[in-house]
Amino acid sequence: MHRKLNNMNIQTENHHFANRVQNVPSSFIREILKVASNPNIVSFAGGLPNPTLFPIKELEESAARVFKEKGMLALQYAATEGFLPLREFIADRYKHRYNLDISANQILITNGSQQALDLIGKLFINEGDTVLLERPSYLGALQCLSMFQPRFAEVNLEPDGINTQGLESQLQQNLAKLFYCIPNFQNPTGIQYSLEKREEVARILGNYETLIIEDDPYGEISFTDETFPPLYTYLPEQTILLGSFSKTIAPGLRLGWMVANPEIIKRATIIKQASDLHSGNLTQYILQDYLTHNNLDSHIRNIQSAYKKQCDVMLECLKNEFPKDVSFTESKGGMFTWLTLPEGFSSRDLLQKALENNIIFVPGDTFYACKPDFRTLRLNYSNVEEKAIRKAMKKLGGLIKRYDISEVLS
Amino acid sequence: MHRKLNNMNIQTENHHFANRVQNVPSSFIREILKVASNPNIVSFAGGLPNPTLFPIKELEESAARVFKEKGMLALQYAATEGFLPLREFIADRYKHRYNLDISANQILITNGSQQALDLIGKLFINEGDTVLLERPSYLGALQCLSMFQPRFAEVNLEPDGINTQGLESQLQQNLAKLFYCIPNFQNPTGIQYSLEKREEVARILGNYETLIIEDDPYGEISFTDETFPPLYTYLPEQTILLGSFSKTIAPGLRLGWMVANPEIIKRATIIKQASDLHSGNLTQYILQDYLTHNNLDSHIRNIQSAYKKQCDVMLECLKNEFPKDVSFTESKGGMFTWLTLPEGFSSRDLLQKALENNIIFVPGDTFYACKPDFRTLRLNYSNVEEKAIRKAMKKLGGLIKRYDISEVLS
Numbered sequence: 001m002h003r004k005l006n007n008m009n010i011q012t013e014n015h016h017f018a019n020r021v022q023n024v025p026s027s028f029i030r031e032i033l034k035v036a037s038n039p040n041i042v043s044f045a046g047g048l049p050n051p052t053l054f055p056i057k058e059l060e061e062s063a064a065r066v067f068k069e070k071g072m073l074a075l076q077y078a079a080t081e082g083f084l085p086l087r088e089f090i091a092d093r094y095k096h097r098y099n100l101d102i103s104a105n106q107i108l109i110t111n112g113s114q115q116a117l118d119l120i121g122k123l124f125i126n127e128g129d130t131v132l133l134e135r136p137s138y139l140g141a142l143q144c145l146s147m148f149q150p151r152f153a154e155v156n157l158e159p160d161g162i163n164t165q166g167l168e169s170q171l172q173q174n175l176a177k178l179f180y181c182i183p184n185f186q187n188p189t190g191i192q193y194s195l196e197k198r199e200e201v202a203r204i205l206g207n208y209e210t211l212i213i214e215d216d217p218y219g220e221i222s223f224t225d226e227t228f229p230p231l232y233t234y235l236p237e238q239t240i241l242l243g244s245f246s247k248t249i250a251p252g253l254r255l256g257w258m259v260a261n262p263e264i265i266k267r268a269t270i271i272k273q274a275s276d277l278h279s280g281n282l283t284q285y286i287l288q289d290y291l292t293h294n295n296l297d298s299h300i301r302n303i304q305s306a307y308k309k310q311c312d313v314m315l316e317c318l319k320n321e322f323p324k325d326v327s328f329t330e331s332k333g334g335m336f337t338w339l340t341l342p343e344g345f346s347s348r349d350l351l352q353k354a355l356e357n358n359i360i361f362v363p364g365d366t367f368y369a370c371k372p373d374f375r376t377l378r379l380n381y382s383n384v385e386e387k388a389i390r391k392a393m394k395k396l397g398g399l400i401k402r403y404d405i406s407e408v409l410s
Numbered sequence: 411m412h413r414k415l416n417n418m419n420i421q422t423e424n425h426h427f428a429n430r431v432q433n434v435p436s437s438f439i440r441e442i443l444k445v446a447s448n449p450n451i452v453s454f455a456g457g458l459p460n461p462t463l464f465p466i467k468e469l470e471e472s473a474a475r476v477f478k479e480k481g482m483l484a485l486q487y488a489a490t491e492g493f494l495p496l497r498e499f500i501a502d503r504y505k506h507r508y509n510l511d512i513s514a515n516q517i518l519i520t521n522g523s524q525q526a527l528d529l530i531g532k533l534f535i536n537e538g539d540t541v542l543l544e545r546p547s548y549l550g551a552l553q554c555l556s557m558f559q560p561r562f563a564e565v566n567l568e569p570d571g572i573n574t575q576g577l578e579s580q581l582q583q584n585l586a587k588l589f590y591c592i593p594n595f596q597n598p599t600g601i602q603y604s605l606e607k608r609e610e611v612a613r614i615l616g617n618y619e620t621l622i623i624e625d626d627p628y629g630e631i632s633f634t635d636e637t638f639p640p641l642y643t644y645l646p647e648q649t650i651l652l653g654s655f656s657k658t659i660a661p662g663l664r665l666g667w668m669v670a671n672p673e674i675i676k677r678a679t680i681i682k683q684a685s686d687l688h689s690g691n692l693t694q695y696i697l698q699d700y701l702t703h704n705n706l707d708s709h710i711r712n713i714q715s716a717y718k719k720q721c722d723v724m725l726e727c728l729k730n731e732f733p734k735d736v737s738f739t740e741s742k743g744g745m746f747t748w749l750t751l752p753e754g755f756s757s758r759d760l761l762q763k764a765l766e767n768n769i770i771f772v773p774g775d776t777f778y779a780c781k782p783d784f785r786t787l788r789l790n791y792s793n794v795e796e797k798a799i800r801k802a803m804k805k806l807g808g809l810i811k812r813y814d815i816s817e818v819l820s
Binding site: 016017018020024047048049051052054056057059063064067068071072073074075076077078110111112114115118123124125129140143147148177209250251252254263264267270271273274277278280281282 | 427692
């Protein structure tokens with residue numbers, strides 16, 4: 001199993017690939033997901049939203065309207081910045097949710113927020129620049145940013161957000177160019193920064209020139225009524241805030257955005273034009289029509305309540321079926337929880353045993369840029385039915401209870 | 411006018427942008443197109459397909475079918491490689507058009523062929539690597555590839571394709587990593603390589619390790635029954651062939667592809683995953699459904715005959731209304747013709763006079779990576795009605811006839 005899933009190293013080369021290519025870690029998750037195509041497998045490995053919640057009928061109606069009323073415009077080349085009414089909708093929503101004054105010219109539409117990371121890498125990272133990351137961090141960010149050959153440095157995550165002492169000490173040691181964070185229901189850990197942590201992080205970063213990349217794909221998928229202000233609120237000139245429709249509407253549209261000051265957006269737009277001219281124009285028209293004709297808040301409430309139920313089942317199993325020395329995040333939103341197994345355990349070994357029981361998850365070590373913790377693992381609940389969660393979690397708990405450390409140590 | 415359109419230099423900087431950003435030329439065309447939003451202006455400046463030919467009704471029907479039958483799949487995250495049936499369609503078409511054996515695992519779906527250029531830059535270009543270009547070349551390629559800080563070298567284009575002596579001499583002087591070319595109805599010149607040129611170019615390049623980037627967005631838009639084999643046919647291991655649905659179906663879908671050997675595609679797929687996970691999944695499903703339920707050949711024949719008429723009118727005007735010492739491409743396909751004004755003329759000056767007459771075009775100097783020729787200009791015919799072409803071309807011819815070189819020289 002180890003060998004099979006790890007066998008992603010660079011092949012004998014017939015081509016002179018660029019140096020940057022050597023640095024891109026391939027996605028372990030991608031390999032695991034290939035295994036997940038087996039229908040007998042219960043997969044906690046993916047990061048997929050629940051497709052039964054996609055507003056298919058409503059999007060179909062919007063598509064029909066767009067083709068009928070604006071077909072020639074929607075199918076033509078378009079401005080790199082993105083469809084203005086869509087950018088205005090996003091700006092309005094920040095006003096409505098956080099009372100933030102963001103204008104449409106501070107918003108660039110991207111192919112999911114993943115592309116925003118690529119544009120940020122292109123815009124800011126010279127080889128050897130320091131990029132500060134949460135420890136652990138989003139694998140897609142590690143992959144994307146590593147193409148620009150930065151030096152990564154990590155700061156530990158705690159249950160209420162980043163360790164601020166560690167953050168300050170890293171900033172003092174390194175002239176960090178970027179600090180990448182996911183303050184709401186982080187991937188992979190499910191952790192949300194508390195209000196106090198946000199204030200403290202903003203206070204610390206305000207003393208440095210480090211640019212904050214605040215990735216927020218999960219913020220709307222909250223299981224409580226608490227909402228905390230984005231770091232952008234505290235340091236708008238110093239923060240690039242990323243958002244996405246992948247978790248609230250559908251990822252197959254490939255639409256996200258970045259918010260920043262107009263100078264950064266102007267530059268990012270030139271870079272995006274060079275990269276792919278513009279994001280899907282037809283899908284932007286369809287999405288904008290959908291947002292005009294439907295109540296996004298009530299749609300998101302449906303997602304919140306469905307994921308909360310799935311999460312509750314998973315957390316209940318973790319409490320009742322798992323050994324007490326397995327620690328985990330009591331997620332209050334998003335799509336993941338994060339486990340730390342007791343000393344001496346290896347989640348890659350556990351994966352091997354789980355696979356024999358038709359269960360998969362992602363071993364946590366893939367989410368570390370520097371110093372992996374092999375006892376960790378990520379569990380996704382949004383794309384598994386409650387009954388299947390219950391059954392598979394019981395099995396997984398049993399595997400951990402019967403886990404023999406001596407096998408690993410030997 | 412000069413000042414206004416040129417004023418795209420980098421602003422006073424509040425941010426520490428990466429070095430690569432300094433190298434990206436901003437798009438002069440983009441600035442001109444902003445002027446083009448004035449409805450009184452006849453624009454030969456754009457590179458837009460004619461939207462009256464978009465298969466809107468058929469795409470609407472396909473969208474409805476996709477939402478009804480495959481909504482959950484089409485709206486979910488998907489494989490980075492692209493939708494397999496779409497890749498199979500593309501492979502089949504190469505078989506059908508050129509008797510080429512290309513398998514689906516040699517095809518990666520991209521956001522238009524523009525994104526393929528970005529992936530190629532990421533995969534192959536180290537700072538300082540030599541990239542050989544046709545002189546002049548596609549501005550979008552100059553913009554995209556310049557992000558990777560190569561050294562550009564140019565080889566002159568002749569009416570039947572690249573100057574092969576110049577190509578050989580450049581290859582001997584430089585260890586060129588890439589040779590970028592558009593053998594069919596090139597943007598900006600409209601030139602198509604002859605069969606002899608193709609054979610000669612392939613013979614020459616076969617002696618070097620230089621990778622050929624063969625961009626072919628216009629090959630299907632031919633006004634004659636002649637088709638010439640892609641360079642890929644001669645050197646499949648050494649060529650990356652790019653294609654696009656932007657000119658045959660609609661650019662607003664943002665769907666193109668790259669063809670290469672499986673090793674390159676595998677690497678490009680990892681790089682694309684890091685860049686934006688995958689291209690629009692919904693649009694891939696809609697397009698694939700369209701291609702299954704409609705006759706692409708007969709749709710393309712409509713485009714060919716419409717553009718041929720528009721081109722014929724433009725060429726007729728060039729013959730009858732322009733001074734004899736203005737040379738131009740007698741385009742046999744694609745969307746552009748290319749003019750070279752007599753010695754002493756400046757197309758930027760001509761643009762200023764043209765603008766006063768509500769006519770715009772793109773001065774040719776923007777299409778040169780190294781040594782610009784300021785007497786050249788690009789004219790697009792695909793997006794202007796025949797009557798408007800006739801009227802505006804007559805005016806433009808008159809402006810050239812009355813053009814006073816001494817004003818420029820003074």
